[in-house]
Amino acid sequence: MAESVVLETEKREGRGSRLAAKLRKQKKVPAVVYGHKEQTVSLSVDHDLLLSTIRHGVRVVDIRMDGGVQKAQIVEVQWDHLGKDVLHVDFKRVSADERIEVEVPIELRGIAPGLSDGGLLDQPLHTLRIECPAISVPDVIRVSVAELQVEGAIHIKDLKLPEGVKALEDPDAIVVHVTRPAAAAETPGAPAGTAEPEVITRKKGEEGEEEK
Numbered sequence: 001m002a003e004s005v006v007l008e009t010e011k012r013e014g015r016g017s018r019l020a021a022k023l024r025k026q027k028k029v030p031a032v033v034y035g036h037k038e039q040t041v042s043l044s045v046d047h048d049l050l051l052s053t054i055r056h057g058v059r060v061v062d063i064r065m066d067g068g069v070q071k072a073q074i075v076e077v078q079w080d081h082l083g084k085d086v087l088h089v090d091f092k093r094v095s096a097d098e099r100i101e102v103e104v105p106i107e108l109r110g111i112a113p114g115l116s117d118g119g120l121l122d123q124p125l126h127t128l129r130i131e132c133p134a135i136s137v138p139d140v141i142r143v144s145v146a147e148l149q150v151e152g153a154i155h156i157k158d159l160k161l162p163e164g165v166k167a168l169e170d171p172d173a174i175v176v177h178v179t180r181p182a183a184a185a186e187t188p189g190a191p192a193g194t195a196e197p198e199v200i201t202r203k204k205g206e207e208g209e210e211e212k
Contacts, residue, residue, distance in 0.1 A: 005053050006062045006069065012042040020088070029086050033063060033072055035093035041065070043091075051086055059102045059137045063091060071134065073100055094134040101168065102137055103127050106175060110146035114178035119150035123176045125169075128156070132165040143175060153177035 012023070012030060020030045027047045034040040043065065053061060054077060062069045072091035080087055094100055105127050112121055128141050141161065143154060157171035 004062055005049075005058050006064055007045050007049060007053070009043040009045050009063055009065045011065070012044045024085075024087075029089060031089045031091060033065070033070070033091040033093060035072075036095070038093060045089070047086065050089065054086065057105065057139050059104070060094065060100070060134050061091075071096060073102070073134065096133075096135045098134045099131055100134045100137075101129065101131050103129050104138055105140050107140040107142050108176060109142050109144045112145040112148035112152075112178050114148055114150040114152060117150050118181060119178035120181060121145070121148075121176065122179055125156075125173060125175045128159075128175075129168040130161070130165050131168055132162075136162070136164060138162050138165060145176060145178075148176070148178050150178050150180055 009031070010028075012019075023030055023044050024047070028044040029047050029050050031043045031045050032040055033043060043063075054074065058074070060071060060073050063072045071094050073094050074089060075092045076090040077086055078088040079085065106123075106125060108123065112119070115121060130138075130141075132138070141159060143159060145154070148154065154175045154177065155171065156167050156169055156173050156175060159167065159175065161167060
C-alpha cells in the first residue's frame with residue numbers, strides 16, 4: 001500500500017480554457033472534488049506533486065482544503081495529446097472505512113522455468129480491476145511465475161490477493177501463461193505453408209469427352 005499523500009489545494013473561481021491555461025502557466029492543474037452528497041468544489045493543485053503522485057500509482061490521496069483534510073480517490077485524469085502532462089483531474093470523496101473500486105497494475109515476479117524449455121511468456125492482462133478498502137489500495141498485484149511450465153497458465157482465480165481485496169473481473173481470465181512456439185506445435189512433417197496445390201492432369205482428349 002502506498003504511503004498517504006497530502007495534496008495542498010486552492011479553491012478555483014470560474015471556468016473556461018483561458019483560466020485553465022493561466023493556472024497551467026502557474027504550474028497548477030484544474031481539478032474538481034465531489035461525492036458523499038456534498039457540494040462539488042472546483043480546485044487547483046500543484047502540477048509536479050500531482051504528476052508524481054499519479055506516476056507512483058497512488059489512487060487515494062488526502063486533499064487539504066478549507067482548513068481541513070478530506071480523503072479522495074483519483075477517478076479521472078485528463079492528459080495532453082502526448083500523454084505527458086495532466087490537464088485536469090477529478091477527485092471523489094471517500095471515507096476511511098469505505099470500499100472502492102480501482103484498477104491496479106499487475107507485476108510479474110521470477111523467471112518461468114518453461115522459458116528454458118523453449119516456451120514463450122505471454123501476459124494478456126496487465127491491470128486488474130479490484131474492490132478494496134479506501135485506506136489500503138495496493139500499489140500493484142504481484143504474480144510469481146516461478147513455477148510456470150510450458151502450456152501452464154495463471155488465471156485471475158489463482159491470484160493471491162492481499163487481505164480485503166476482491167477481483168472484479170472474470171475469474172477464468174488468463175493473467176499470464178507460457179505458450180509453445182507455433183513451429184513446435186505443428187504436426188511433424190513438412191513445414192506449414194510448403195505444401196503445393198494438387199494438380200489434376202488429364203490425358204489428351206479426356207476433356208473433350210467429358211463435354212459430350
